[in-house]
Amino acid sequence: MELENILQTLKQELDQIDDVQALNELKAKYLGKKGSITEFSSKIKDLPLEEKKTFGASLNKIKTEATNMIEVKREELETALLNKKLESESIDIALPSTKIPMGSPNIVEKIVEEVEELFMSMGYDVVDGPEIEEDRYNFELLNIPKGHPARDAQDTFYLKDDEILLRSQTSPVQVRTMLEGKGEKPIRMICPGKTYRRDNDDATHSHQFMQIEGLLIDREVSLSDLKGTFDVLAKKLFGEDCQTRFRPSHYQFTEPSVEMDINCHSCKGKGCSICKNTGWLTVSGAGMVHPNVLKNCGYDPKEWKGFAFGFGAERLAMESYGIDDLRIFYTNDLREIKTFDRKEAE
């Protein structure tokens, strides 16, 4: 075989090859110990000195070229092989996924946590206390002595002789926090928790429900500060365009007392059946802490002031998520709860 033709022959042979093994054999045929190209190099020693140089150079060049050609072919073959393998491995990505289990919060707990996070960001601690309470924490220290008509509205589950009860409100947690503060420390806290009243369970009543109460005690606090705080909460829960208003009200443990309304989200304040044509929905009762309560809990009303507020957590959730039956929170239908495993819309 002429040296000049060798690469051309190689090329023709390479074109015929379609697997790696044949390629290895071809490589041996040309570049192996007894390969045709290798054989040419054994001829070098018989050539005259001058020719030796030029022949050697062109042989080397051909050797490199041949190696290259073979390796290029190898890569081609390997790529084709891999592609074939990948093709055989392809899947139907439309088939259903493997569901990663993720639990949801209870619906009412969802809104409670939102309120908690908001108030914690404003420096309020989140505290809870006993659900089986003493009468004095639940009523007496809160300016509701025995025989007071305010007790009638909160028909209470008593466990023992008018002394031990299931708390009818979370306010006793405020009392306990104030007593711990010993009249010396400013207080910022909210106390979401279970409460109990003798109501028959129906769409709007429940013998067990959740309250979120809050308390701020400091030296300089005003009713306008309460209004500002309520605005922050209303906007967070019901959107930036939520309107709020205060109405005079009455509670035994606050004075002045107010009811805090938001404009009806359903009719945007025009009046509808949900808001009884008033355009407003009451979401909270609040007020400035009654001086008697401050005194009872060790804070001197001449030096300290405070505001307190309370929400029905289920009520907030009902307004917020459009729920019309209070019992839903306690049936725990997983088909309903599951939809609450997601972050809030911004």
Place this chain on the structure above:
Amino acid sequence: MIDLEWVKDYIDIEDQDLKELAVKITEAGINVEKIITNHIDNLVIGEVTKCEMHPDSDHLHVCEVNIGKETVQIVCGAPNVREGLKVIVALPGAILPDNFEIKKSKIRGVESNGMICALYELGLEEKTEEAYNRGIEELESTAKVGADPLKFLNLDDTLYELDVHKHRNNDCYYHIGFAYEIACILNRKVTLPKQDTNPINDNIKNHFELKVETEKCPYYLAKMVTDVKVGPSPEFIKRRLNAYGMRSINNVVDISNYVMLEYGQPLHFFDKDSLGDKIIVRDAKDEEKIKTLDGIDRVLKTSDIVITDGNKPVCIAGIMGGEETEVTENTKTILIESAIFDSVSIRYTAANLDLRSEASIRYGKGLSYEYTEKAVERACHLLEKYAGAKVLSGTIKHDKVDKTPKIATFTVDEINSMLGITLTEDDIRTELNRLDFEFQYQDGKFITTIPSRRLDVDPNVNDIAEEVGRLYGYHNLVSTLPKCEIRKGEYIGDVKYRKIISKRLRSLGLNESKTYTLTSPAMAKTFKYEDKENAVLPNPMSIDKSVVRTSLIPSLLNVYDYNKARKVNDVMLYEISKTYDANHNEESKIAILMSGNYILNEWSKATIKIDFYLVKGIIENILDYLGFKNRYAFEAEVLPEIHPGIGARILLDRKPIGIIGKVHPKVSKDDIYVAELSLNSLMVKVKPIKFKAAPKYPGIVKDMAFAINKEVSSKTIEDVIKKVGGRLLTNINVFDVYTGENVKEDEKSLAYSLTFQDPNKTLTEEEVNTVFENIIKNVEAKTNAKLRDK
């Protein structure tokens, strides 16, 4: 309910739009819930100028009616319609009761432009046969054509239905009290009604003796009138009582009710001749009986107050009078009682007898002493005027009321800083004048006396701020935020643990449930794995909710059943709640219930079914997360309502903190796994996180398998392996549990793969073999296990 026409007797509000006034009143704190008015638009007085028979009917008339501006043709079917009659005409557009709108129409071919009305058609009278037969209302000839007929008939009263907060429901539910409220809103003055009389020359003291023997009657006032002529009430009293919803009975009874609605003070009228000459007010004797004027025999308790004639009760104080001394048509002489009774006692008696009267409601709310005397005088005035009564001079009185005036001292600054506003001294003066609170201003301080009718206002800055604030208008407050130190709020105590564990459990796939603390005795009896008694409500609402639970598992099982019944098969639940025992000791618990598949993908076979070990894994995950690695253990135990072979006690630092297991098949046929942990037991100190470098030297893994009796826990072998393996043994993994061929029938094979590692050097095969052989030797020696494939 308040009649605004009536209120006009005491305050000038002629210029007020009553709808707008209602808004002002509501904004100032008295909620006007409903405005009730008889007013109907497009109602005018008309005069029938021509009346002819309908050409196509034997009873209809075609009338020409002059309504002032014009004359309209109306077809009328009433038999009494006739020329010259003044009538009530509803013109097109008028909306009558039941939403009946008057429209132009043709009646049997004849045009009719309205309707001539009877009172019952306007909802002002009951539709009786008599009213129907009377036909259309015939107005007096003095009626002015074109004017409002209801105004002419004095039937256009507007009433406010109030929803008043408890503290104001004593002074806002009577007309004079409400007039004071309007007065402070509009800054006007109240004029009290006439109460003058011409007493005769005979004193009540000649006829009566009074003794009060109970502390629950701080005030008792009696006055006497004689020569009473019982008859019908004057029109205005009848009409006002009717509008209020009270039936007119006769002038005497009506006057007592009328004065009560004026002053809020219930009066009781005794027939003096049946009563005798003595009144003793005392606590009732146990089982004492009285027939009240509704004809029912009542049995009293010692907590009730009675008015007696010296022997027997003649009236249950503040609730209802006795039949025996009731005012009748033949009554000539009346003893008028105006008293104050202990409000708590009255409420209690009313509830106890299930007898709520207009009087008991008012006594129950508390009364101002100021009006007891005024009310009696007013009643005498009215009886003299409208029942021909002669008023005896003098009163009989028992008065132990504390009349110390309520005086509040405050500064402008105190009010401003309470409300967050900036009023001036003059503003405060104006407000106090509007409230009709007398005051002085001294050394920068206001000293004000609170009128006794305002039982709700206490003499402190907050109460004055409330009065000032509500008149200033809460809608005028500008929102500000408290000026407080900046800090981040925190979850405190058990709440913190509740949140941490709650979030972890949710991310492990469990859904939070919320169930009732009160359960049934049957539920409370189950899953009693602790030595705890239940707290039981002495007066539950129902047996279903009568016991305070000590375990949450029964409630979660209910939730499981609820979901299962709705074809939800994969149920993964948790609840964290407080529980209480009979001594009211609190323990927060974390309960878990899991059933079905944890991960489900049927076509890809990636499904993981929930079993004991998965729930155990959840528990371990929680405990490890809280930092309790190597401090807890599971110990097999037979537990109530748990499968006897699939249950365990969970221990932390060797103390029981909860349970885990499969629900006993006698409780449910489904494969349900439950666990419960004491949250309080987890609120203990743990070591802080410390960095531990990954091992630098390779480990050697060696396997071994033992055959051992089926009953023996794998823990028995594992404990020996751990002990003998010592420091070099860094991991034990069970990779096979096998029964069947090649293993004896009562045995199982447990295969372990052990990892040995030294943090400081590469271990040699010999070093590991020594330990490995030692482990085998010890396991065989200390347990009944035999190494397999030796």
